[in-house]
Amino acid sequence: MRIVAKEEGKVSDAVVRRLPRYYRYVRELMRNGVTRVSSAELSKRMGLTASQIRQDFNCFGGFGQQGYGYNVEELYEQLTRILGLDEQYNTIIIGAGNIGQAIANYTDFEKDGFILQALFDINPRLIGLAIRGIEIRDIDELGAFVQQHPIDIAIIATPRAKAQEVADMVVRYGIKAIWNFAPVDIVVPSDVVIENVHLSDSLYTLSYKIKELRSDPD
Amino acid sequence: MRIVAKEEGKVSDAVVRRLPRYYRYVRELMRNGVTRVSSAELSKRMGLTASQIRQDFNCFGGFGQQGYGYNVEELYEQLTRILGLDEQYNTIIIGAGNIGQAIANYTDFEKDGFILQALFDINPRLIGLAIRGIEIRDIDELGAFVQQHPIDIAIIATPRAKAQEVADMVVRYGIKAIWNFAPVDIVVPSDVVIENVHLSDSLYTLSYKIKELRSDPD
DNA sequence: TAGATTGTTAATCGATTAACAATC
DNA sequence: TAGATTGTTAATCGATTAACAATC
Numbered sequence: 001m002r003i004v005a006k007e008e009g010k011v012s013d014a015v016v017r018r019l020p021r022y023y024r025y026v027r028e029l030m031r032n033g034v035t036r037v038s039s040a041e042l043s044k045r046m047g048l049t050a051s052q053i054r055q056d057f058n059c060f061g062g063f064g065q066q067g068y069g070y071n072v073e074e075l076y077e078q079l080t081r082i083l084g085l086d087e088q089y090n091t092i093i094i095g096a097g098n099i100g101q102a103i104a105n106y107t108d109f110e111k112d113g114f115i116l117q118a119l120f121d122i123n124p125r126l127i128g129l130a131i132r133g134i135e136i137r138d139i140d141e142l143g144a145f146v147q148q149h150p151i152d153i154a155i156i157a158t159p160r161a162k163a164q165e166v167a168d169m170v171v172r173y174g175i176k177a178i179w180n181f182a183p184v185d186i187v188v189p190s191d192v193v194i195e196n197v198h199l200s201d202s203l204y205t206l207s208y209k210i211k212e213l214r215s216d217p218d
Numbered sequence: 219m220r221i222v223a224k225e226e227g228k229v230s231d232a233v234v235r236r237l238p239r240y241y242r243y244v245r246e247l248m249r250n251g252v253t254r255v256s257s258a259e260l261s262k263r264m265g266l267t268a269s270q271i272r273q274d275f276n277c278f279g280g281f282g283q284q285g286y287g288y289n290v291e292e293l294y295e296q297l298t299r300i301l302g303l304d305e306q307y308n309t310i311i312i313g314a315g316n317i318g319q320a321i322a323n324y325t326d327f328e329k330d331g332f333i334l335q336a337l338f339d340i341n342p343r344l345i346g347l348a349i350r351g352i353e354i355r356d357i358d359e360l361g362a363f364v365q366q367h368p369i370d371i372a373i374i375a376t377p378r379a380k381a382q383e384v385a386d387m388v389v390r391y392g393i394k395a396i397w398n399f400a401p402v403d404i405v406v407p408s409d410v411v412i413e414n415v416h417l418s419d420s421l422y423t424l425s426y427k428i429k430e431l432r433s434d435p436d
Numbered sequence: 437t438a439g440a441t442t443g444t445t446a447a448t449c450g451a452t453t454a455a456c457a458a459t460c
Numbered sequence: 461t462a463g464a465t466t467g468t469t470a471a472t473c474g475a476t477t478a479a480c481a482a483t484c
Contacts, residue, residue, distance in 0.1 A: 014475065016426055020419035024401070038441065050441095051477050058443060066442040067484040083422045084429035102320035108401070109421060152428065177428050179421065183242070183326070193431050195424035199415060201238035203327060203397060204301045206413035208234055210370065210395050211302035213411050232451065256465065268465095269453050276467060284466040285460040 011059045018056055021046065023079045029072045038069035088113040090151050091179075094166050095158035096121040096129075096136045099181050103155060104131040117149055122162075139166075146173045153177045160184045229277045236274055239264065241297045247290045256287035306331040307370040309397075310363075312384050314339040314347075314354045317399050318375035322349040335367055340380075357384075364391040371395045378402045385412075 025046055029037055039050040039057075046053075057063065057070075063078050064070045080086050091109075093100045096119040103109075104116055119136040121127060129136045137145065154170040156163055156178060163182030170178065171192055178194045180186050183201075188194050243264055247255055257268040257275075264271075275281065275288075281296050282288045298304050309327075311318045314337040321327075322334055337354040339345060347354045355363065372388040374381055374396060381400030388396065389410055396412045398404050401419075406412050 012475075016423060019426060020416070020422040021403075023422060024403075024419075040441080049477060051479090052475090054442065055444090055476080062443060064442050065484060066482070067440045069441065082426070084425040085422065087425075087429075089425060089428070098320040098323040102316040105316040106417075108418065112418070112421070114421065114425075153424065176431060177424060179424055185239075185242075191431070193424065193427035195420055195427065197415070197417060197420050198238070199324075200326065200330070201242075202413055202415050203330070203332065204238040204241060204303065205234060206371065206395055206397055206411065207302040207305075207307060207332075208237060208300070209411035209413065210307070211305075213394060213409070217409060230451075258465080267453060269455090270451090272466065273452080273468090280467060282466050283460060284458070285464045287465065 015056050015059055018048075019079065019083055022053075022056070023076075023083060023085075026072060026076045026079055030076050034072050036069050037072055037075070039064070041069075085112055088115055089153050090115050090117050090149065091153040091155055092117055092142075092145075092151050093119045093155045093157055094121075094139070094142070094170070095156065095162075095182075096123075096126050096131070097157065097159075100155075100157035101131055103157065103181075104134065107132070114153070117151065118145060120145075142169065143173055146170075146175065151175050153179055155179045155181070156186070157181045233274050233277055236266075237297065237301055240271075240274070241294075241301060241303075244290060244294045244297055248294050252290050254287050255290055255293070257282070259287070303330055306333060308333050308335050308368060309371040309373055310335055310360075310369050311337045311373045311375055312339075312357065312360070312388070313374065313376035313380075313400075314341075314344045314349070315375065315377075318373070319349055321373060321375065321399075322352065325350070332371070335369065336363060338363075360387065361391055364388075364393065369393050371397055373397045373399070374404070375399045 025042065026037075039053040042048075042053055043050040054064070060078065060082050063074055091114050093104055093116065096104070100119060100121075104119055110116070116132075116134055118134060119131065120139045120142055121136055122139050126136050127138050152175070154175045154177070156166055156170075158166050160182050163180065163184050164186055167178055167180070167186045167188060171188055176192050178186065178188065178192065180194060180196045181199070183198055185196070186194060243260065244255075257271045260266075260271055261268040272282070278296065278300050281292055309332050311322055311334065314322070318337060318339075322337055328334070334350075334352055336352060337349065338357045338360050339354055340357050344354050345356050370393070372385075372393045372395070374384055374388075376384050378400050381398065381402050382404055385396055385398070385404045385406060389406055394410050396404065396406065396410065398412060398414045399417070401416055403414070404412060
């Protein structure tokens, strides 16, 4: 009998980066009522090699079946579990400007189990307002709030200059995960995980691609 | 005498993804009045090897000096040029909801030369409104607008279900670059470049990291 | 059973790191 | 000049692809 999950945790970053994409595609298959899929078929849709898909899945144990392929529902459940999307996460947003408000309003994340509990800002004009019924609080209340409400993820949407300071603060209050939207690399202790959304980096990459395209239209 | 720029265009994706980060760090050095930097020093700040930094820069020609290092201003100018940030780009946003409005309000991109010319939406309640003085237009006017105003980049901020349709439209109107915020992989011809900001993928990656951290706190 | 497709090992490819001659 | 640091070649490492036995 085969053990369902191999020793996870030493999976390379390259593989981890592909997992959300697998999740999206398999979820789409679910929505379309597809019940089984082979690595060959998935490879055609996703533009990867079938070999790579099988290698990737096998980092987490074999959940396919020889001669059949993968059961879509089973695969979806496994990917959900692997990504930790079978749990709920309490979040707060720090910085209730443009970006902060946009994320607060983006309800799709709630469907995936990321529950926004509060926003925080330094600006008196924003404090006391609410987005989707969720109050914007004074940053000074952060410590007290976190003590009373266990928070899994702090979403940093402050200006660049304040981001590291805010990060230090949330780390001090015991929050172990940061989703950072400020255009700067934040430094955190090794027992805190961070994921960056560097919008400007993405835009610069696009302008690089444009330049490349224009100089060499292949 | 050495040629300043090697044959660019065959640079690996791994290198290209690091370029915006180099740009940010070197800009920061400029701001702080630093005039020279060695690959060893930069490597310490950025958490890369000095070897990798030299290899990366040398994809675009040697702009360092033996025994001295790199002149910060020169390096900054080179990176600006390499990324295509010495030019201006006209942009439009399609989808003037949360995300679209947030991007429209984020003025930092204008400083880098990305000029927002218009927003487009399908919702009659939004059409006619303006953000930073830039009008939200009916999506039906897109074709006529693009004909009169040359647009370099279309920023797609529509719901998932409309993204591919909108992409097909902008491609038909001759726009060659797409910055996509919809949580879906858009298909475009090979003479169009695309860069995705998959926020949900980033969030799922974070939840993966949280799970990993909790199961194996190293 | 025969056909299909996985899981897994081996081969290849590309990216990163190390080393050092060139040279400022 | 001597010391420092690049540019570049060679060595290593890791990720991707190919191949195929296992097996449903």
